[in-house]
Amino acid sequence: MPRFWRRHRHWLTPALFLLPGLILFSLVILAASVETVWISLHEWDGIGAKTWVGLANYAELAEDPQFYVSLKNNVIWLLIFMLAPPIGLALALIVNQQIRGMRILKSLFFVPLVLATVTVGVVFGWVYDPTFGLLQLIFGLFGATAPALLSDENFATFAVAAAALWPQIAFCMVLFLAGLNNLDEDLIGAGRVDGARGWRMLRHVVLPQLSQVGFIAIAVTVIGALRSFDMVAVMTTGGPYGSSTVLAYQMYEESIFSYRFGYGAAIATVLFVIMSAFIAWYLHGLIKAERSNA
Amino acid sequence: MYPRPIPEDAKIKRGLYVGGVTLVVALWLLPLIAVMLTSIRSNEELMAGNYWGWPQKFSLIENYTAVFEQTAMLRFFLNSLLITIPSVIGVLILSTLTGFVLSRYPFRGSNLIFALFVGGNFLPAQVMMIPVRDLMVRLGLYDTVYALIVFHIAFQTGFATLFMRNFIAALPGELFQAARAEGASPFQVLRHVVVPLVRPALAALAILTFTFIWNDYFWAIVLTQSDAVKPVTAGLNNLRGEWTSAWNIVSAATIFVALPPVVMFFLMQKHFISGLTMGAVKG
Numbered sequence: 001m002p003r004f005w006r007r008h009r010h011w012l013t014p015a016l017f018l019l020p021g022l023i024l025f026s027l028v029i030l031a032a033s034v035e036t037v038w039i040s041l042h043e044w045d046g047i048g049a050k051t052w053v054g055l056a057n058y059a060e061l062a063e064d065p066q067f068y069v070s071l072k073n074n075v076i077w078l079l080i081f082m083l084a085p086p087i088g089l090a091l092a093l094i095v096n097q098q099i100r101g102m103r104i105l106k107s108l109f110f111v112p113l114v115l116a117t118v119t120v121g122v123v124f125g126w127v128y129d130p131t132f133g134l135l136q137l138i139f140g141l142f143g144a145t146a147p148a149l150l151s152d153e154n155f156a157t158f159a160v161a162a163a164a165l166w167p168q169i170a171f172c173m174v175l176f177l178a179g180l181n182n183l184d185e186d187l188i189g190a191g192r193v194d195g196a197r198g199w200r201m202l203r204h205v206v207l208p209q210l211s212q213v214g215f216i217a218i219a220v221t222v223i224g225a226l227r228s229f230d231m232v233a234v235m236t237t238g239g240p241y242g243s244s245t246v247l248a249y250q251m252y253e254e255s256i257f258s259y260r261f262g263y264g265a266a267i268a269t270v271l272f273v274i275m276s277a278f279i280a281w282y283l284h285g286l287i288k289a290e291r292s293n294a
Numbered sequence: 295m296y297p298r299p300i301p302e303d304a305k306i307k308r309g310l311y312v313g314g315v316t317l318v319v320a321l322w323l324l325p326l327i328a329v330m331l332t333s334i335r336s337n338e339e340l341m342a343g344n345y346w347g348w349p350q351k352f353s354l355i356e357n358y359t360a361v362f363e364q365t366a367m368l369r370f371f372l373n374s375l376l377i378t379i380p381s382v383i384g385v386l387i388l389s390t391l392t393g394f395v396l397s398r399y400p401f402r403g404s405n406l407i408f409a410l411f412v413g414g415n416f417l418p419a420q421v422m423m424i425p426v427r428d429l430m431v432r433l434g435l436y437d438t439v440y441a442l443i444v445f446h447i448a449f450q451t452g453f454a455t456l457f458m459r460n461f462i463a464a465l466p467g468e469l470f471q472a473a474r475a476e477g478a479s480p481f482q483v484l485r486h487v488v489v490p491l492v493r494p495a496l497a498a499l500a501i502l503t504f505t506f507i508w509n510d511y512f513w514a515i516v517l518t519q520s521d522a523v524k525p526v527t528a529g530l531n532n533l534r535g536e537w538t539s540a541w542n543i544v545s546a547a548t549i550f551v552a553l554p555p556v557v558m559f560f561l562m563q564k565h566f567i568s569g570l571t572m573g574a575v576k577g
Contacts, residue, residue: 013480014399021388021451022407028448029414032425039424046428093297094315099308101316107563108319111326114555114566116509118527122534122548123325126332126541132345134328166325171570178571180296188296197298206296227418230511234531248420256516261424272421279416283409 033272040265046255050262057266066242067267070250073157074226077246080161081168081225085217088172089210093202095173096180106177113170121234124163125150156236156244164231168224172217179213180206212289219282226275247271333357333545340541357546365537366521367547370529374554377442377525378507384447385454385503386496392451393458394488398470399480408459415452419512427516441517442525446507454499457572461495462488498569501562505555526551 005012040057042050061067095106112120127134130148139146149159183206191205207214229248232238238245238253245253247267255264300308320327328346335344336353344350361367396408426445427436435441469491473483514528521529530544530551537543559566 009479011399011401014395017391017480017484018395018407021392021455024388024444024448025411025414025451025455028426028429028445029417029422029452030410032422032429033414033417035425036421036423046424091318094318096295096297097300097311098295099300099312101312105312105315105319107560109322110559110563110567111323111556114505114509114559115326115552116511116527116530116555118509118511118530119548119552122530122544123329125534126329127325132343132541134325134346137346174567174570178567183296185295192298201296223416229418229420233511233515248418251420252423252516255424265424268421268423271418275416275418275421279413282416283413 036265036268036272039262040269042262042265044261044265045259046261053262057263060263061266061270066245066250069242070245070247070267073244073246074228076157077161077164077225077228078222080158080165081221082218084165084168084172084221085176085214087165087169088174088217089176089214091169091173092176092180096177109173110170112167113174115167117164117167117230118234120163120167121231124159124166125235127163128159150236151240153240153243156240160231160235160244161225161228163235164224164228168221171224172221175213175217175220176210179210183209215285215289219278219285222278223275223282226271226278247274329545329548332541333549335542335545337540337542345541353542357542358550360543361546361550365533365543365547367526367529367533367550369521370524370526371550373439373523373529374508374525374527377439377446378504381443381446381450381507382500382503384443385450386500388447388451389454389458389499390488390492390496391484392455393460393462394484396455396459397463398483408455411452411455415449415456423512423516430517436517437519437523439518439523442510442513445513445517446503446510450503450506454503457499457569458492458495460572461492465491494565497562498565498572501558501566502569504558505566508555 039050041052041054043053043056044050091109095102095109115123126132128149130136130146130151133146135149136146147155149155187205187209188201191201196205227248228246229252232244232246232249233252236244238249248271251264251267251271254260254267300311302308331349332340332345334352334354334357335349336351336356339350392411396404396411430436430441430445435444465488469487470483473487478486508525509527510525511527511531514525518524518528524532530547533547534544
């Protein structure tokens with residue numbers, strides 16, 4: 001045995017190093033994700049035996065009006081979230097000055113990023129409170145009454161997504177600040193010599209250099225919008241009347257509350273397919289960027 | 295630098311600029327400031343409808359004592375620590391190992407394994423929810439802190455492997471060649487070359503995963519049920535349902551939940567930011 005070990009340790013030790021992480025990750029994350037696809041082909045209450053139903057869950061899903069509400073809301077989330085990169089860039093430009101006191105201000109901008117989504121949900125639940133909320137306070141200044149956003153079918157999703165935008169903007173801001181720190185000083189100088197200033201400088205000299213960071217900010221934001229669950233769960237629980245559900249939340253509800261694990265798995269699979277397309281696009285973009293850098 | 299720096303000698307302009315940005319920050323954090331103010335407001339004031347004015351009487355001690363004594367928040371807080379700390383340690387150990395191997399021992403398929411770690415890390419939690427829950431039930435871990443610890447270690451190892459692999463790959467290659475030339479075994483290389491050099495990466499990774507795990511809500515409600523196990527995030531949401539009208543108490547609890555990640559962030563800000571950008575940018 002010792003001789004075997006000595007002869008093979010150059011690859012055995014690395015293999016032993018790799019295995020714990022790899023096995024755990026494959027088993028808990030990867031295999032589970034694949035198993036979800038398998039479960040989606042069954043009728044299952046989560047405890048008893050699974051009954052094979054083929055694609056019946058997907059056929060039902062295609063007819064389920066709630067599914068289209070979730071899908072539509074995911075699109076709304078996505079559109080609202082697209083505000084995060086430009087606002088994040090704007091804030092990054094504002095704080096990118098070396099003045100005393102700027103560092104602490106910068107950190108304060110990042111605070112929403114480290115808050116739990118539950119915390120953000122609780123905080124904005126009060127902002128939107130129709131009687132005592134901040135929104136009512138602002139509307140009150142103009143003598144108007146604020147709409148009860150979270151209990152209004154037409155506004156609930158917008159209100160929740162807008163709240164979720166808060167940490168997302170901070171995230172984009174962090175990314176853009178890193179990008180601004182890596183700008184090519186020579187190009188900026190050359191631009192200045194050529195008389196480029198302000199908006200034109202931003203458009204023609206700075207933004208092209210931020211394209212990689214911008215791509216990452218957009219990709220991370222898209223993925224964030226598709227993943228949205230916590231805020232919906234905390235702020236509206238999908239209501240009123242299921243008007244603010246997203247795919248992730250509907251999936252949770254069908255499984256945990258209605259014990260329809262097969263149907264929930266089918267929703268998860270749809271989410272999986274949509275996400276995989278975005279992830280593939282993201283990784284492709286990153287690899288391309290890395291190649292062009294090398 | 296862009297935008298053009300405001301010159302050092304333009305003292306007034308610089309002062310005004312900082313003042314302006316301070317105003318923007320105040321607006322930006324207004325919702326949070328309001329919650330902080332509410333957390334030190336007395337019951338009487340809330341009854342009288344003073345929700346947004348400056349508190350007339352400070353009930354800081356009363357409100358926070360009420361959170362500790364009348365609610366289970368302290369228990370939840372302890373649960374969160376019991377879940378988060380072992381998870382972070384587990385992630386750091388596993389990802390140092392996987393990152394080391396994937397960056398320094400290329401073999402056929404190592405890129406594929408790396409891609410799996412990276413790709414899996416972007417999957418939405420719901421995609422694995424049903425099988426993971428089922429697995430924990432069958433292992434008898436459902437509704438224990440171990441269910442969350444095992445899951446968090448597994449999931450964060452994806453991101454952490456990406457992070458450590460990139461960091462170790464960027465270390466000077468001569469160090470590894472020299473160690474190998476001297477006949478060091480892989481374990482010795484790990485012990486004497488990698489571990490001393492990856493400390494900054496581990497610090498960044500620790501603060502990041504701490505924040506991710508502490509703030510998790512989804513898995514907390516999927517894998518736990520009882521108050522004895524529940525972390526703060528799930529606890530806070532329950533509390534909100536039970537104490538609907540006691541805004542000051544719920545506010546205090548909210549601040550209490552937010553405190554550890556915020557404090558960690560301010561203490562280790564540089565690590566946090568560099569970790570976040572490296573994780574996202576270096577892909």
